[in-house]
Amino acid sequence: MKLQKTVIAVALLAALSACSNDDDTNQGDKGFNLTIAHINDTHSNFDPVKSSFTMGKDGEVVFNEFGGYPRLLEAANEIKEETSQPLLFLHGGDAWQGTAYFKLNEGTANADLLSQMGLDAMALGNHEFDLDTSKLASFIDSVNFPLLANNMDAGLDSALSGSTNLKPYQLFAFDGATKRTISEVTEANDNEQIVAVIGVVLEDMPTIATGTGDVKFENEIAFTQVTVNALKAQGVNKIVVLSHIGNARDIALAEGTTDIDVIVGGHSHTLLGDFTDLGHGDNGVYAQLVKQKDEVGQTCIVQAGQYAQAIGKVDVKFDSEGELLSCAGQNTLLTNEEFYNDGKREESDLLTGADHEKVASFIDENVLIDDVEENNDMRVHIDATYKPALEEAYGEVVANAPQEINHERRPGDGGTDKHGSDVAPLIAEGMVYWANQTDVNSVIGKKVQIGLVGAGGVRTDIASGEFREGHASLELLPFSNYLSVLTINGEVLTELLTSTIDATLPVGSHAGKFPYVGGMRYTFTEEVKNTSGNISSIDINTGTETEPRWEPISSATDYVVIVNNYNASGNDGWNALGDAQLQATDRVDLVKTSTGYKAYKVDHLTYNSTENTYSVVYADSAPSCDDNGTDICNTDALSFIDYAEEKVVLESLPFESTTVIYKD
Incomplete structure (x- = not known):
């Protein structure tokens, strides 16, 4: 200094x-x-x-x-x-x-x-x-x-x-x-x-x-x-x-x-x-x-x-x-x-x-x-003690990024524009792609339309250059979350977006819960400065990533969404998703096994009002994700690895899926 x-x-x-x-x-x-x-x-x-x-x-x-x-x-x-x-x-x-x-x-x-x-x-x-x-x-x-x-x-x-x-x-x-x-x-x-x-x-x-x-x-x-x-x-x-x-x-x-x-x-x-x-x-x-x-x-x-x-x-x-x-x-x-x-x-x-x-x-x-x-x-101590294992753990190159792709939790933070992160929408889009692959979709049984990502679950930018497996599983999405697929209607989806964005509006608030999306787009307009706003437009993409076709989302229509199990279970203020599963749900939690993919059926969630926490009640058994478990549970990272490998070249999406218009 x-x-x-x-x-x-x-x-x-x-x-x-x-x-x-x-x-x-x-x-x-x-x-x-x-x-x-x-x-x-x-x-x-x-x-x-x-x-x-x-x-x-x-x-x-x-x-x-x-x-x-x-x-x-x-x-x-x-x-x-x-x-x-x-x-x-x-x-x-x-x-x-x-x-x-x-x-x-x-x-x-x-x-x-x-x-x-x-x-x-x-x-x-x-x-x-x-x-x-x-x-x-x-x-x-x-x-x-x-x-x-x-x-x-x-x-x-x-x-x-x-x-x-x-x-x-x-x-x-x-x-x-x-x-x-x-x-x-x-x-x-x-x-x-x-x-x-x-x-x-x-x-x-x-x-x-x-x-x-x-x-x-x-x-x-x-x-x-x-x-x-x-x-x-x-x-x-x-x-x-x-x-x-x-x-x-x-x-x-x-x-x-x-x-x-x-x-x-x-x-x-x-x-x-x-x-x-x-x-x-x-x-x-x-x-x-x-x-x-x-x-x-x-x-x-x-x-x-x-x-x-x-x-x-x-x-x-x-x-x-x-x-x-x-x-x-x-x-x-x-x-x-x-x-x-x-x-x-x-x-x-x-x-x-x-x-x-x-x-x-x-x-x-x-x-x-x-x-x-x-x-x-x-520096010498880090390089001698911890760096060798780190280099070995990164695995194969799956894609290349010609330019750095930026991640910020909330639009407007860190000098970003009204669209915020370019990484999180890419991850959400990748989740939709992954869920609709034949080997994954066969255990889901329905087409997935929308991907949802909490900003705090994304931990880094994507640097320009080689993108290796470990960049996804060790850095970008390091929490080893498995992905959940469930059906919600447009009203729940809109409430989820509104409530989580409202919570990030106060100056200096924690923005980890901010929602980014794939397979859809939305605009949030702030009405009361630093307090609240509403979803002023919301559309689903019925076309493709390269040739999108936008149709308005209806509050009464059901949509199949994919999201990591942490947010799917109502954590970090995603209560709208938790509340939607209290009576019953068609949710399945997806892991990988030595022979393919496996879906664990969720029956419903329970809610502890004292601690404001949800618990998952499975129809049969729960995923086995501990050190001795047989399931490979980081399907959030695996989904992006598959998507990156398919894309070959990683670039920001050709359209903006998230827009926040702040009140002057």
Whole structure:
């Protein structure tokens, strides 16, 4: 991190803060200053992510790589070296899942690498519950920093109940810039300042995560206020919340409580700040000050994007009574120093000489992007320990992508247009193609018309170049979901689209539930800004992908849809599908076996109103998907592999299937 750039940026931001303080010391009556470096939703991106940026709002596009764990480590180390005042380095959760590294190593590789980061604490994300609580417990007990969650009760879970490294909060005692962890306020010395970091996890975790075991999750606002009150009663007056609930709910948490000074967030993958000049959109205010419940106090909110591409740094000032005086800072995208003028990244596309210097100069002058070298020790360790197995696991080349195909969860995010992701519609179209192949369709017994995909189930862009089997099964669709086929009418389909899109409209909301489609198209028009809208047009494709023929969808007509079993069972807010199966359903869940494909008949779903979760009741037996099972259950990935192999050349669909018109 270039010190001069960072100092200038923070100085400018501090001048715009709601209030300021010229006192820069941390002793006695003179207040306390704290720097927080933070990351979130790193999702096992040990290697850099291929990406691009623009040199100015309408400037040239430069193809580069962002982040990766070694580059994050180097950036964090530079912040620590440049900062002479008290500092915390925090992770907002969801280190798990996302790349082939996690598929091959589960939690062990993350435990290894994150323990080298010098983290002070991490919030529990929903993807930390993707396996089971035994594997999560192993991860928690292996790392050298605490995992935090104050609104979670693991007492009844046999795997997690005994973990001493899973805590509601962690106390840090500072003597100047010297920091130590303490368990009780009474352990602090008279000359030390105490900062509490409280973990907050999703209260509706069982509706999102599949491996929560016997853990109970409690109200985010109510439980956190109780914890804050208890700490305040003990004399702790500097309180940081480390959350994994999403930016919109971070704001609600700040507005619904008192005495929280800073919220360091995760879950919504929000790269807070105006990155329009880099082609990455205006994603909301970094270090936003939100009025608390008493309309007197203020809470500062930050979050640092996704996939280990950026690091956040916020400087916080307190007065001698622990009242928040100001907060200022920024996110910084971390780029490599190899630039191309085309997404194919061929040798002829490499920028050299004056062209390279032009990009380097632009980066030097822009405070929101920085060229940071990778930490060499961590890179060597990854390449020696984890890379060989990863390379072997990718399998055969099945297609080629002439250009990068972009994925964003919600239209308009990350500088995208009103149509959003180009990858998710391709996957949905591929599911329809796969289901209607003779060997698959013979076990379904009916033609599949529509594919539905939740944006959060798609984890990466499709890079230009060779597309191998592992790009689908290990990266793009890594959750090993099987596909479900069921019949719903147009009314249910419209309600599903409306309710899931409405839930993504609030600023900073988690957009994993956003629906993309294949075999059809729709337009959603927002009516109440950031609140609600309606499906203004919806059509089914009765033709082909290359020669579509559009006919309006009727609310009373039945349609055969294919969707992964996670969303088919009403998870992550897809309640319209869950509710449609409560009495009865014709749904079948599709897996692959050693001899072909097999369909498991679902009789109906049941609903737990207390936890807002659905359970599947099979007519006979359920798919056997555990480590000892006989079924090959990742038919979501297998379907796209078959589709890619058929296409040979992977390109965006020739038509737009998803359109969102936002209200001005």
